[in-house]
Amino acid sequence: MTPLERALRERIRTEGPLTGEAFMEACNSYYYATRDPLGAAGDFTTAPEISQMFGELVGAALADVWARAGRPANARYVELGPGRGTLASDALRVMRSAGLVPPVHFVETSETLRAAQKAAIPDATWHEHIEHLPGDGPLLVVANEFLDALPIRQHVGGIERRIVITAGQLAFDRDGEIVETSPARDGAVRAISERLVALGGMALVIDYGHERTAPGDTLQAVRRHGFTPVLVNPGEQDLTSHVDFQRVGEIAREAGAVFSGPAEQGPWLERLGIMARARMLANAAPERAAEIEGARARLCRPDQMGSLFKVLAISAPEWPTPAGL
Known part of the structure:
Protein backbone atom coordinates (compact mmCIF):
# COMPACT_ATOMS: atom_id res chain seq x y z
CA MET A 1 0.00 0.00 0.00
CA THR A 2 1.39 3.41 -0.96
CA PRO A 3 1.84 6.16 1.66
CA LEU A 4 -0.79 8.25 -0.08
CA GLU A 5 -3.28 5.37 -0.15
CA ARG A 6 -2.97 5.00 3.62
CA ALA A 7 -3.68 8.73 3.99
CA LEU A 8 -6.64 8.57 1.61
CA ARG A 9 -8.13 5.56 3.39
CA GLU A 10 -7.91 7.39 6.71
CA ARG A 11 -9.52 10.44 5.09
CA ILE A 12 -12.41 8.31 3.83
CA ARG A 13 -12.88 6.73 7.26
CA THR A 14 -13.01 10.10 9.01
CA GLU A 15 -14.66 12.33 6.37
CA GLY A 16 -16.70 9.89 4.31
CA PRO A 17 -16.58 8.99 0.61
CA LEU A 18 -14.06 10.96 -1.44
CA THR A 19 -15.01 12.75 -4.66
CA GLY A 20 -13.13 11.81 -7.80
CA GLU A 21 -11.99 15.41 -8.04
CA ALA A 22 -10.43 15.31 -4.56
CA PHE A 23 -8.84 11.92 -5.29
CA MET A 24 -7.28 13.09 -8.57
CA GLU A 25 -6.03 16.32 -7.03
CA ALA A 26 -4.40 14.50 -4.10
CA CYS A 27 -2.85 11.82 -6.32
CA ASN A 28 -1.36 14.17 -8.89
CA SER A 29 -0.11 16.64 -6.30
CA TYR A 30 1.77 13.82 -4.53
CA TYR A 31 2.91 12.22 -7.80
CA TYR A 32 4.46 15.33 -9.32
CA ALA A 33 5.96 16.49 -6.03
CA THR A 34 7.92 13.27 -5.55
CA ARG A 35 9.45 12.47 -8.96
CA ASP A 36 10.40 13.42 -12.50
CA PRO A 37 7.90 11.26 -14.42
CA LEU A 38 9.27 11.88 -17.91
CA GLY A 39 11.38 9.77 -20.23
CA ALA A 40 12.23 6.11 -20.63
CA ALA A 41 12.97 5.70 -16.93
CA GLY A 42 9.73 7.42 -15.96
CA ASP A 43 6.07 6.78 -16.70
CA PHE A 44 5.41 8.65 -19.94
CA THR A 45 7.09 10.70 -22.67
CA THR A 46 5.76 14.01 -24.01
CA ALA A 47 6.24 15.42 -27.50
CA PRO A 48 9.08 17.84 -26.58
CA GLU A 49 11.11 14.90 -25.22
CA ILE A 50 10.63 12.94 -28.45
CA SER A 51 12.24 15.50 -30.74
CA GLN A 52 13.56 19.06 -30.77
CA MET A 53 11.39 19.60 -33.86
CA PHE A 54 8.27 19.88 -31.73
CA GLY A 55 9.50 22.75 -29.58
CA GLU A 56 11.16 24.43 -32.54
CA LEU A 57 7.91 24.56 -34.50
CA VAL A 58 6.01 25.82 -31.46
CA GLY A 59 8.61 28.58 -31.17
CA ALA A 60 8.28 29.38 -34.86
CA ALA A 61 4.50 29.66 -34.53
CA LEU A 62 4.84 32.01 -31.55
CA ALA A 63 7.48 34.17 -33.28
CA ASP A 64 5.31 34.41 -36.40
CA VAL A 65 2.24 35.56 -34.44
CA TRP A 66 4.38 38.06 -32.51
CA ALA A 67 5.78 39.50 -35.75
CA ARG A 68 2.33 39.82 -37.35
CA ALA A 69 1.06 41.50 -34.17
CA GLY A 70 3.59 44.29 -34.63
CA ARG A 71 6.57 42.86 -32.71
CA PRO A 72 5.58 44.22 -29.26
CA ALA A 73 8.73 44.79 -27.22
CA ASN A 74 7.25 43.76 -23.86
CA ALA A 75 5.94 40.31 -24.83
CA ARG A 76 6.59 37.44 -22.39
CA TYR A 77 6.92 33.71 -22.93
CA VAL A 78 4.73 31.73 -20.54
CA GLU A 79 4.53 27.97 -20.20
CA LEU A 80 2.01 26.12 -18.07
CA GLY A 81 3.38 22.87 -16.66
CA PRO A 82 6.70 23.06 -18.54
CA GLY A 83 8.03 19.59 -17.72
CA ARG A 84 11.81 19.63 -17.78
CA GLY A 85 11.96 22.90 -19.71
CA THR A 86 12.78 21.06 -22.94
CA LEU A 87 10.00 22.63 -25.00
CA ALA A 88 10.89 26.11 -23.75
CA SER A 89 14.58 25.61 -24.55
CA ASP A 90 13.83 24.58 -28.15
CA ALA A 91 11.13 27.21 -28.68
CA LEU A 92 13.22 30.07 -27.28
CA ARG A 93 16.15 29.16 -29.53
CA VAL A 94 13.95 29.61 -32.60
CA MET A 95 12.36 32.77 -31.22
CA ARG A 96 15.78 34.32 -30.67
CA SER A 97 16.66 33.70 -34.31
CA ALA A 98 13.52 35.67 -35.23
CA GLY A 99 14.51 38.60 -33.02
CA LEU A 100 12.21 37.70 -30.12
CA VAL A 101 13.99 37.39 -26.76
CA PRO A 102 11.17 37.44 -24.19
CA PRO A 103 11.39 37.08 -20.41
CA VAL A 104 10.35 33.54 -19.42
CA HIS A 105 7.62 32.72 -16.90
CA PHE A 106 6.73 29.21 -15.79
CA VAL A 107 3.61 28.11 -13.91
CA GLU A 108 4.78 25.05 -11.98
CA THR A 109 4.04 23.69 -8.50
CA SER A 110 6.44 20.70 -8.42
CA GLU A 111 9.77 21.52 -6.78
CA THR A 112 11.28 18.44 -8.44
CA LEU A 113 10.37 19.66 -11.91
CA ARG A 114 11.29 23.25 -11.06
CA ALA A 115 14.85 22.04 -10.44
CA ALA A 116 15.01 20.49 -13.92
CA GLN A 117 13.49 23.62 -15.45
CA LYS A 118 16.04 25.81 -13.70
CA ALA A 119 18.85 23.76 -15.21
CA ALA A 120 17.37 24.27 -18.69
CA ILE A 121 16.23 27.92 -18.33
CA PRO A 122 18.16 29.47 -15.42
CA ASP A 123 16.71 32.97 -15.77
CA ALA A 124 13.03 31.92 -15.75
CA THR A 125 10.56 33.24 -13.18
CA TRP A 126 8.31 30.69 -11.47
CA HIS A 127 4.70 31.11 -10.35
CA GLU A 128 2.30 28.90 -8.41
CA HIS A 129 -0.81 30.11 -10.22
CA ILE A 130 -1.82 31.66 -13.55
CA GLU A 131 -3.21 34.64 -11.66
CA HIS A 132 0.33 35.46 -10.47
CA LEU A 133 1.67 36.05 -14.01
CA PRO A 134 2.84 39.59 -14.85
CA GLY A 135 0.15 42.01 -15.98
CA ASP A 136 2.03 44.59 -18.02
CA GLY A 137 2.50 43.12 -21.50
CA PRO A 138 1.33 40.56 -24.08
CA LEU A 139 1.67 36.88 -23.21
CA LEU A 140 2.85 34.12 -25.55
CA VAL A 141 1.54 31.05 -23.75
CA VAL A 142 2.18 27.35 -24.29
CA ALA A 143 0.19 24.65 -22.48
CA ASN A 144 1.36 21.23 -23.65
CA GLU A 145 -0.34 18.35 -21.81
CA PHE A 146 -1.33 20.68 -19.00
CA LEU A 147 -5.14 20.68 -19.03
CA ASP A 148 -5.45 16.88 -19.09
CA ALA A 149 -3.85 16.59 -15.63
CA LEU A 150 -6.24 18.98 -13.89
CA PRO A 151 -8.82 17.23 -11.67
CA ILE A 152 -12.28 16.33 -12.95
CA ARG A 153 -15.67 15.54 -11.47
CA GLN A 154 -17.71 12.54 -12.60
CA HIS A 155 -21.48 12.24 -12.30
CA VAL A 156 -23.77 9.25 -12.85
CA GLY A 157 -27.46 10.07 -13.19
CA GLY A 158 -26.81 13.56 -11.85
CA ILE A 159 -25.12 12.24 -8.68
CA GLU A 160 -21.42 12.83 -8.15
CA ARG A 161 -19.38 9.65 -8.25
CA ARG A 162 -17.31 9.02 -5.12
CA ILE A 163 -14.63 6.67 -3.89
CA VAL A 164 -15.31 4.35 -0.95
CA ILE A 165 -13.65 1.37 0.71
CA THR A 166 -15.40 -1.87 -0.26
CA ALA A 167 -14.15 -5.34 0.71
CA GLY A 168 -10.92 -3.71 1.78
CA GLN A 169 -10.32 -2.04 -1.58
CA LEU A 170 -10.81 1.46 -2.97
CA ALA A 171 -13.80 1.43 -5.30
CA PHE A 172 -16.23 3.80 -7.00
CA ASP A 173 -19.64 3.96 -5.35
CA ARG A 174 -21.67 3.89 -8.58
CA ASP A 175 -21.45 2.95 -12.25
CA GLY A 176 -23.41 3.92 -15.32
CA GLU A 177 -23.22 6.58 -18.00
CA ILE A 178 -20.66 9.10 -16.79
CA VAL A 179 -20.70 12.84 -17.39
CA GLU A 180 -17.43 14.63 -16.67
CA THR A 181 -16.85 18.27 -15.74
CA SER A 182 -13.74 20.08 -14.58
CA PRO A 183 -14.09 23.31 -12.62
CA ALA A 184 -10.28 23.39 -12.31
CA ARG A 185 -9.86 23.19 -16.08
CA ASP A 186 -12.57 25.78 -16.67
CA GLY A 187 -10.87 28.07 -14.17
CA ALA A 188 -7.46 27.74 -15.83
CA VAL A 189 -8.86 28.43 -19.30
CA ARG A 190 -10.86 31.39 -18.00
CA ALA A 191 -7.85 32.86 -16.20
CA ILE A 192 -5.56 32.71 -19.21
CA SER A 193 -8.29 33.93 -21.59
CA GLU A 194 -9.06 36.95 -19.41
CA ARG A 195 -5.37 37.84 -19.24
CA LEU A 196 -4.97 37.58 -23.00
CA VAL A 197 -8.00 39.83 -23.55
CA ALA A 198 -6.64 42.39 -21.09
CA LEU A 199 -2.96 42.27 -22.07
CA HIS A 225 4.44 3.72 -20.18
CA GLY A 226 1.28 1.61 -19.88
CA PHE A 227 -2.30 2.03 -18.71
CA THR A 228 -3.17 0.78 -15.23
CA PRO A 229 -6.35 0.73 -13.07
CA VAL A 230 -7.20 4.23 -11.86
CA LEU A 231 -7.61 3.38 -8.15
CA VAL A 232 -4.49 1.23 -7.84
CA ASN A 233 -1.24 2.64 -6.40
CA PRO A 234 -2.51 6.16 -5.59
CA GLY A 235 0.23 8.75 -5.95
CA GLU A 236 2.50 6.38 -7.90
CA GLN A 237 0.94 6.88 -11.34
CA ASP A 238 -0.15 9.78 -13.51
CA LEU A 239 -3.89 10.47 -13.62
CA THR A 240 -5.34 12.33 -16.61
CA SER A 241 -8.58 12.74 -18.52
CA HIS A 242 -9.52 13.78 -22.02
CA VAL A 243 -9.92 17.51 -22.57
CA ASP A 244 -13.34 18.70 -23.75
CA PHE A 245 -12.25 21.14 -26.46
CA GLN A 246 -15.79 22.37 -27.06
CA ARG A 247 -15.95 23.44 -23.42
CA VAL A 248 -12.51 25.11 -23.69
CA GLY A 249 -13.81 27.13 -26.64
CA GLU A 250 -16.97 28.13 -24.77
CA ILE A 251 -14.98 29.39 -21.77
CA ALA A 252 -12.51 31.29 -23.97
CA ARG A 253 -15.28 33.02 -25.92
CA GLU A 254 -17.20 33.87 -22.74
CA ALA A 255 -14.06 35.71 -21.60
CA GLY A 256 -13.97 37.69 -24.86
CA ALA A 257 -11.07 35.79 -26.47
CA VAL A 258 -10.89 34.28 -29.96
CA PHE A 259 -10.79 30.49 -30.19
CA SER A 260 -9.11 28.78 -33.17
CA GLY A 261 -9.03 25.06 -33.91
CA PRO A 262 -8.71 22.40 -32.78
CA ALA A 263 -6.49 20.87 -35.45
CA GLU A 264 -4.87 17.45 -35.27
CA GLN A 265 -1.26 17.65 -34.14
CA GLY A 266 0.16 15.77 -37.14
CA PRO A 267 -1.33 17.94 -39.89
CA TRP A 268 -0.57 21.06 -37.83
CA LEU A 269 3.12 20.17 -37.56
CA GLU A 270 3.20 19.34 -41.26
CA ARG A 271 1.70 22.72 -42.17
CA LEU A 272 4.39 24.37 -40.04
CA GLY A 273 7.15 22.55 -41.94
CA ILE A 274 8.20 19.52 -39.91
CA MET A 275 9.06 17.55 -43.05
CA ALA A 276 11.55 20.20 -44.18
CA ARG A 277 13.00 20.50 -40.67
CA ALA A 278 13.46 16.72 -40.45
CA ARG A 279 15.34 16.72 -43.76
CA MET A 280 17.62 19.52 -42.52
CA LEU A 281 18.45 17.66 -39.33
CA ALA A 282 19.04 14.39 -41.20
CA ASN A 283 21.32 16.10 -43.74
CA ALA A 284 23.33 17.63 -40.89
CA ALA A 285 23.63 14.28 -39.07
CA PRO A 286 23.15 11.39 -41.55
CA GLU A 287 23.91 8.83 -38.85
CA ARG A 288 20.76 9.98 -37.04
CA ALA A 289 18.47 10.00 -40.10
CA ALA A 290 16.46 6.93 -39.02
CA GLU A 291 16.07 8.29 -35.48
CA ILE A 292 14.90 11.67 -36.77
CA GLU A 293 12.39 10.08 -39.15
CA GLY A 294 11.12 7.84 -36.37
CA ALA A 295 10.54 10.85 -34.12
CA ARG A 296 8.75 12.73 -36.90
CA ALA A 297 6.51 9.74 -37.54
CA ARG A 298 5.71 9.38 -33.85
CA LEU A 299 4.67 13.03 -33.62
CA CYS A 300 2.68 13.06 -36.88
CA ARG A 301 1.30 9.66 -37.83
CA PRO A 302 -2.43 9.17 -37.18
CA ASP A 303 -1.81 5.82 -35.45
CA GLN A 304 0.64 7.42 -33.01
CA MET A 305 0.34 11.00 -31.66
CA GLY A 306 -0.74 12.70 -34.86
CA SER A 307 -4.52 12.32 -34.51
CA LEU A 308 -5.01 11.81 -30.78
CA PHE A 309 -3.38 15.11 -29.87
CA LYS A 310 -5.02 18.36 -30.91
CA VAL A 311 -3.77 21.92 -31.17
CA LEU A 312 -5.91 24.98 -30.50
CA ALA A 313 -5.30 28.65 -29.92
CA ILE A 314 -6.82 31.24 -27.61
CA SER A 315 -6.05 34.76 -28.74
CA ALA A 316 -6.68 38.36 -27.81
CA PRO A 317 -9.27 39.79 -30.22
CA GLU A 318 -6.78 42.06 -32.00
CA TRP A 319 -4.11 39.38 -32.43
CA PRO A 320 -3.71 37.31 -35.62
CA THR A 321 -4.62 33.65 -35.92
CA PRO A 322 -1.52 31.45 -35.50
CA ALA A 323 -0.12 29.55 -38.46
CA GLY A 324 -1.53 26.10 -39.12
CA LEU A 325 -4.95 26.83 -37.61
Whole structure:
Protein backbone atom coordinates (compact mmCIF):
# COMPACT_ATOMS: atom_id res chain seq x y z
CA MET A 1 0.00 0.00 0.00
CA THR A 2 1.39 3.41 -0.96
CA PRO A 3 1.84 6.16 1.66
CA LEU A 4 -0.79 8.25 -0.08
CA GLU A 5 -3.28 5.37 -0.15
CA ARG A 6 -2.97 5.00 3.62
CA ALA A 7 -3.68 8.73 3.99
CA LEU A 8 -6.64 8.57 1.61
CA ARG A 9 -8.13 5.56 3.39
CA GLU A 10 -7.91 7.39 6.71
CA ARG A 11 -9.52 10.44 5.09
CA ILE A 12 -12.41 8.31 3.83
CA ARG A 13 -12.88 6.73 7.26
CA THR A 14 -13.01 10.10 9.01
CA GLU A 15 -14.66 12.33 6.37
CA GLY A 16 -16.70 9.89 4.31
CA PRO A 17 -16.58 8.99 0.61
CA LEU A 18 -14.06 10.96 -1.44
CA THR A 19 -15.01 12.75 -4.66
CA GLY A 20 -13.13 11.81 -7.80
CA GLU A 21 -11.99 15.41 -8.04
CA ALA A 22 -10.43 15.31 -4.56
CA PHE A 23 -8.84 11.92 -5.29
CA MET A 24 -7.28 13.09 -8.57
CA GLU A 25 -6.03 16.32 -7.03
CA ALA A 26 -4.40 14.50 -4.10
CA CYS A 27 -2.85 11.82 -6.32
CA ASN A 28 -1.36 14.17 -8.89
CA SER A 29 -0.11 16.64 -6.30
CA TYR A 30 1.77 13.82 -4.53
CA TYR A 31 2.91 12.22 -7.80
CA TYR A 32 4.46 15.33 -9.32
CA ALA A 33 5.96 16.49 -6.03
CA THR A 34 7.92 13.27 -5.55
CA ARG A 35 9.45 12.47 -8.96
CA ASP A 36 10.40 13.42 -12.50
CA PRO A 37 7.90 11.26 -14.42
CA LEU A 38 9.27 11.88 -17.91
CA GLY A 39 11.38 9.77 -20.23
CA ALA A 40 12.23 6.11 -20.63
CA ALA A 41 12.97 5.70 -16.93
CA GLY A 42 9.73 7.42 -15.96
CA ASP A 43 6.07 6.78 -16.70
CA PHE A 44 5.41 8.65 -19.94
CA THR A 45 7.09 10.70 -22.67
CA THR A 46 5.76 14.01 -24.01
CA ALA A 47 6.24 15.42 -27.50
CA PRO A 48 9.08 17.84 -26.58
CA GLU A 49 11.11 14.90 -25.22
CA ILE A 50 10.63 12.94 -28.45
CA SER A 51 12.24 15.50 -30.74
CA GLN A 52 13.56 19.06 -30.77
CA MET A 53 11.39 19.60 -33.86
CA PHE A 54 8.27 19.88 -31.73
CA GLY A 55 9.50 22.75 -29.58
CA GLU A 56 11.16 24.43 -32.54
CA LEU A 57 7.91 24.56 -34.50
CA VAL A 58 6.01 25.82 -31.46
CA GLY A 59 8.61 28.58 -31.17
CA ALA A 60 8.28 29.38 -34.86
CA ALA A 61 4.50 29.66 -34.53
CA LEU A 62 4.84 32.01 -31.55
CA ALA A 63 7.48 34.17 -33.28
CA ASP A 64 5.31 34.41 -36.40
CA VAL A 65 2.24 35.56 -34.44
CA TRP A 66 4.38 38.06 -32.51
CA ALA A 67 5.78 39.50 -35.75
CA ARG A 68 2.33 39.82 -37.35
CA ALA A 69 1.06 41.50 -34.17
CA GLY A 70 3.59 44.29 -34.63
CA ARG A 71 6.57 42.86 -32.71
CA PRO A 72 5.58 44.22 -29.26
CA ALA A 73 8.73 44.79 -27.22
CA ASN A 74 7.25 43.76 -23.86
CA ALA A 75 5.94 40.31 -24.83
CA ARG A 76 6.59 37.44 -22.39
CA TYR A 77 6.92 33.71 -22.93
CA VAL A 78 4.73 31.73 -20.54
CA GLU A 79 4.53 27.97 -20.20
CA LEU A 80 2.01 26.12 -18.07
CA GLY A 81 3.38 22.87 -16.66
CA PRO A 82 6.70 23.06 -18.54
CA GLY A 83 8.03 19.59 -17.72
CA ARG A 84 11.81 19.63 -17.78
CA GLY A 85 11.96 22.90 -19.71
CA THR A 86 12.78 21.06 -22.94
CA LEU A 87 10.00 22.63 -25.00
CA ALA A 88 10.89 26.11 -23.75
CA SER A 89 14.58 25.61 -24.55
CA ASP A 90 13.83 24.58 -28.15
CA ALA A 91 11.13 27.21 -28.68
CA LEU A 92 13.22 30.07 -27.28
CA ARG A 93 16.15 29.16 -29.53
CA VAL A 94 13.95 29.61 -32.60
CA MET A 95 12.36 32.77 -31.22
CA ARG A 96 15.78 34.32 -30.67
CA SER A 97 16.66 33.70 -34.31
CA ALA A 98 13.52 35.67 -35.23
CA GLY A 99 14.51 38.60 -33.02
CA LEU A 100 12.21 37.70 -30.12
CA VAL A 101 13.99 37.39 -26.76
CA PRO A 102 11.17 37.44 -24.19
CA PRO A 103 11.39 37.08 -20.41
CA VAL A 104 10.35 33.54 -19.42
CA HIS A 105 7.62 32.72 -16.90
CA PHE A 106 6.73 29.21 -15.79
CA VAL A 107 3.61 28.11 -13.91
CA GLU A 108 4.78 25.05 -11.98
CA THR A 109 4.04 23.69 -8.50
CA SER A 110 6.44 20.70 -8.42
CA GLU A 111 9.77 21.52 -6.78
CA THR A 112 11.28 18.44 -8.44
CA LEU A 113 10.37 19.66 -11.91
CA ARG A 114 11.29 23.25 -11.06
CA ALA A 115 14.85 22.04 -10.44
CA ALA A 116 15.01 20.49 -13.92
CA GLN A 117 13.49 23.62 -15.45
CA LYS A 118 16.04 25.81 -13.70
CA ALA A 119 18.85 23.76 -15.21
CA ALA A 120 17.37 24.27 -18.69
CA ILE A 121 16.23 27.92 -18.33
CA PRO A 122 18.16 29.47 -15.42
CA ASP A 123 16.71 32.97 -15.77
CA ALA A 124 13.03 31.92 -15.75
CA THR A 125 10.56 33.24 -13.18
CA TRP A 126 8.31 30.69 -11.47
CA HIS A 127 4.70 31.11 -10.35
CA GLU A 128 2.30 28.90 -8.41
CA HIS A 129 -0.81 30.11 -10.22
CA ILE A 130 -1.82 31.66 -13.55
CA GLU A 131 -3.21 34.64 -11.66
CA HIS A 132 0.33 35.46 -10.47
CA LEU A 133 1.67 36.05 -14.01
CA PRO A 134 2.84 39.59 -14.85
CA GLY A 135 0.15 42.01 -15.98
CA ASP A 136 2.03 44.59 -18.02
CA GLY A 137 2.50 43.12 -21.50
CA PRO A 138 1.33 40.56 -24.08
CA LEU A 139 1.67 36.88 -23.21
CA LEU A 140 2.85 34.12 -25.55
CA VAL A 141 1.54 31.05 -23.75
CA VAL A 142 2.18 27.35 -24.29
CA ALA A 143 0.19 24.65 -22.48
CA ASN A 144 1.36 21.23 -23.65
CA GLU A 145 -0.34 18.35 -21.81
CA PHE A 146 -1.33 20.68 -19.00
CA LEU A 147 -5.14 20.68 -19.03
CA ASP A 148 -5.45 16.88 -19.09
CA ALA A 149 -3.85 16.59 -15.63
CA LEU A 150 -6.24 18.98 -13.89
CA PRO A 151 -8.82 17.23 -11.67
CA ILE A 152 -12.28 16.33 -12.95
CA ARG A 153 -15.67 15.54 -11.47
CA GLN A 154 -17.71 12.54 -12.60
CA HIS A 155 -21.48 12.24 -12.30
CA VAL A 156 -23.77 9.25 -12.85
CA GLY A 157 -27.46 10.07 -13.19
CA GLY A 158 -26.81 13.56 -11.85
CA ILE A 159 -25.12 12.24 -8.68
CA GLU A 160 -21.42 12.83 -8.15
CA ARG A 161 -19.38 9.65 -8.25
CA ARG A 162 -17.31 9.02 -5.12
CA ILE A 163 -14.63 6.67 -3.89
CA VAL A 164 -15.31 4.35 -0.95
CA ILE A 165 -13.65 1.37 0.71
CA THR A 166 -15.40 -1.87 -0.26
CA ALA A 167 -14.15 -5.34 0.71
CA GLY A 168 -10.92 -3.71 1.78
CA GLN A 169 -10.32 -2.04 -1.58
CA LEU A 170 -10.81 1.46 -2.97
CA ALA A 171 -13.80 1.43 -5.30
CA PHE A 172 -16.23 3.80 -7.00
CA ASP A 173 -19.64 3.96 -5.35
CA ARG A 174 -21.67 3.89 -8.58
CA ASP A 175 -21.45 2.95 -12.25
CA GLY A 176 -23.41 3.92 -15.32
CA GLU A 177 -23.22 6.58 -18.00
CA ILE A 178 -20.66 9.10 -16.79
CA VAL A 179 -20.70 12.84 -17.39
CA GLU A 180 -17.43 14.63 -16.67
CA THR A 181 -16.85 18.27 -15.74
CA SER A 182 -13.74 20.08 -14.58
CA PRO A 183 -14.09 23.31 -12.62
CA ALA A 184 -10.28 23.39 -12.31
CA ARG A 185 -9.86 23.19 -16.08
CA ASP A 186 -12.57 25.78 -16.67
CA GLY A 187 -10.87 28.07 -14.17
CA ALA A 188 -7.46 27.74 -15.83
CA VAL A 189 -8.86 28.43 -19.30
CA ARG A 190 -10.86 31.39 -18.00
CA ALA A 191 -7.85 32.86 -16.20
CA ILE A 192 -5.56 32.71 -19.21
CA SER A 193 -8.29 33.93 -21.59
CA GLU A 194 -9.06 36.95 -19.41
CA ARG A 195 -5.37 37.84 -19.24
CA LEU A 196 -4.97 37.58 -23.00
CA VAL A 197 -8.00 39.83 -23.55
CA ALA A 198 -6.64 42.39 -21.09
CA LEU A 199 -2.96 42.27 -22.07
CA GLY A 200 -2.84 40.93 -25.63
CA GLY A 201 -1.17 37.79 -26.82
CA MET A 202 -1.96 34.21 -27.73
CA ALA A 203 -1.98 30.77 -26.11
CA LEU A 204 -1.22 27.50 -27.88
CA VAL A 205 -2.91 24.56 -26.14
CA ILE A 206 -1.77 21.08 -27.14
CA ASP A 207 -3.48 18.11 -25.55
CA TYR A 208 -5.57 15.03 -26.19
CA GLY A 209 -9.34 14.99 -25.95
CA HIS A 210 -12.59 15.23 -27.86
CA GLU A 211 -13.87 18.02 -30.09
CA ARG A 212 -17.50 17.83 -28.92
CA THR A 213 -18.92 17.58 -25.41
CA ALA A 214 -20.17 14.04 -24.81
CA PRO A 215 -20.73 11.61 -21.93
CA GLY A 216 -18.09 8.99 -21.21
CA ASP A 217 -15.47 7.87 -18.69
CA THR A 218 -12.08 9.23 -19.80
CA LEU A 219 -10.23 9.12 -16.47
CA GLN A 220 -7.07 7.07 -16.93
CA ALA A 221 -3.84 6.17 -15.17
CA VAL A 222 -0.40 5.66 -16.72
CA ARG A 223 2.58 3.98 -15.10
CA ARG A 224 5.79 2.77 -16.75
CA HIS A 225 4.44 3.72 -20.18
CA GLY A 226 1.28 1.61 -19.88
CA PHE A 227 -2.30 2.03 -18.71
CA THR A 228 -3.17 0.78 -15.23
CA PRO A 229 -6.35 0.73 -13.07
CA VAL A 230 -7.20 4.23 -11.86
CA LEU A 231 -7.61 3.38 -8.15
CA VAL A 232 -4.49 1.23 -7.84
CA ASN A 233 -1.24 2.64 -6.40
CA PRO A 234 -2.51 6.16 -5.59
CA GLY A 235 0.23 8.75 -5.95
CA GLU A 236 2.50 6.38 -7.90
CA GLN A 237 0.94 6.88 -11.34
CA ASP A 238 -0.15 9.78 -13.51
CA LEU A 239 -3.89 10.47 -13.62
CA THR A 240 -5.34 12.33 -16.61
CA SER A 241 -8.58 12.74 -18.52
CA HIS A 242 -9.52 13.78 -22.02
CA VAL A 243 -9.92 17.51 -22.57
CA ASP A 244 -13.34 18.70 -23.75
CA PHE A 245 -12.25 21.14 -26.46
CA GLN A 246 -15.79 22.37 -27.06
CA ARG A 247 -15.95 23.44 -23.42
CA VAL A 248 -12.51 25.11 -23.69
CA GLY A 249 -13.81 27.13 -26.64
CA GLU A 250 -16.97 28.13 -24.77
CA ILE A 251 -14.98 29.39 -21.77
CA ALA A 252 -12.51 31.29 -23.97
CA ARG A 253 -15.28 33.02 -25.92
CA GLU A 254 -17.20 33.87 -22.74
CA ALA A 255 -14.06 35.71 -21.60
CA GLY A 256 -13.97 37.69 -24.86
CA ALA A 257 -11.07 35.79 -26.47
CA VAL A 258 -10.89 34.28 -29.96
CA PHE A 259 -10.79 30.49 -30.19
CA SER A 260 -9.11 28.78 -33.17
CA GLY A 261 -9.03 25.06 -33.91
CA PRO A 262 -8.71 22.40 -32.78
CA ALA A 263 -6.49 20.87 -35.45
CA GLU A 264 -4.87 17.45 -35.27
CA GLN A 265 -1.26 17.65 -34.14
CA GLY A 266 0.16 15.77 -37.14
CA PRO A 267 -1.33 17.94 -39.89
CA TRP A 268 -0.57 21.06 -37.83
CA LEU A 269 3.12 20.17 -37.56
CA GLU A 270 3.20 19.34 -41.26
CA ARG A 271 1.70 22.72 -42.17
CA LEU A 272 4.39 24.37 -40.04
CA GLY A 273 7.15 22.55 -41.94
CA ILE A 274 8.20 19.52 -39.91
CA MET A 275 9.06 17.55 -43.05
CA ALA A 276 11.55 20.20 -44.18
CA ARG A 277 13.00 20.50 -40.67
CA ALA A 278 13.46 16.72 -40.45
CA ARG A 279 15.34 16.72 -43.76
CA MET A 280 17.62 19.52 -42.52
CA LEU A 281 18.45 17.66 -39.33
CA ALA A 282 19.04 14.39 -41.20
CA ASN A 283 21.32 16.10 -43.74
CA ALA A 284 23.33 17.63 -40.89
CA ALA A 285 23.63 14.28 -39.07
CA PRO A 286 23.15 11.39 -41.55
CA GLU A 287 23.91 8.83 -38.85
CA ARG A 288 20.76 9.98 -37.04
CA ALA A 289 18.47 10.00 -40.10
CA ALA A 290 16.46 6.93 -39.02
CA GLU A 291 16.07 8.29 -35.48
CA ILE A 292 14.90 11.67 -36.77
CA GLU A 293 12.39 10.08 -39.15
CA GLY A 294 11.12 7.84 -36.37
CA ALA A 295 10.54 10.85 -34.12
CA ARG A 296 8.75 12.73 -36.90
CA ALA A 297 6.51 9.74 -37.54
CA ARG A 298 5.71 9.38 -33.85
CA LEU A 299 4.67 13.03 -33.62
CA CYS A 300 2.68 13.06 -36.88
CA ARG A 301 1.30 9.66 -37.83
CA PRO A 302 -2.43 9.17 -37.18
CA ASP A 303 -1.81 5.82 -35.45
CA GLN A 304 0.64 7.42 -33.01
CA MET A 305 0.34 11.00 -31.66
CA GLY A 306 -0.74 12.70 -34.86
CA SER A 307 -4.52 12.32 -34.51
CA LEU A 308 -5.01 11.81 -30.78
CA PHE A 309 -3.38 15.11 -29.87
CA LYS A 310 -5.02 18.36 -30.91
CA VAL A 311 -3.77 21.92 -31.17
CA LEU A 312 -5.91 24.98 -30.50
CA ALA A 313 -5.30 28.65 -29.92
CA ILE A 314 -6.82 31.24 -27.61
CA SER A 315 -6.05 34.76 -28.74
CA ALA A 316 -6.68 38.36 -27.81
CA PRO A 317 -9.27 39.79 -30.22
CA GLU A 318 -6.78 42.06 -32.00
CA TRP A 319 -4.11 39.38 -32.43
CA PRO A 320 -3.71 37.31 -35.62
CA THR A 321 -4.62 33.65 -35.92
CA PRO A 322 -1.52 31.45 -35.50
CA ALA A 323 -0.12 29.55 -38.46
CA GLY A 324 -1.53 26.10 -39.12
CA LEU A 325 -4.95 26.83 -37.61
